[in-house]
Amino acid sequence: MMRLCVRKAREVKANISLGICGEHGGNPESIAFCHSIGLHYVAVRPLEYQ
Numbered sequence: 001m002m003r004l005c006v007r008k009a010r011e012v013k014a015n016i017s018l019g020i021c022g023e024h025g026g027n028p029e030s031i032a033f034c035h036s037i038g039l040h041y042v043a044v045r046p047l048e049y050q
Helices: 002-012 028-036
Strands: 019-021 041-043
Touching: 019 028, 028 041
Parallel strands: 019 041
Antiparallel strands: none
């Protein structure tokens, strides 16, 4: 679903800045996935990073 949303957003605005914040940003596997689908940033509190 996220991959589709990123693709659709870029069809509308190619240079859109996309990212994720919150609990998923603290999971290394989630960070790798977000990078693989082209998100620009991950926001997480330092204490939440595993």
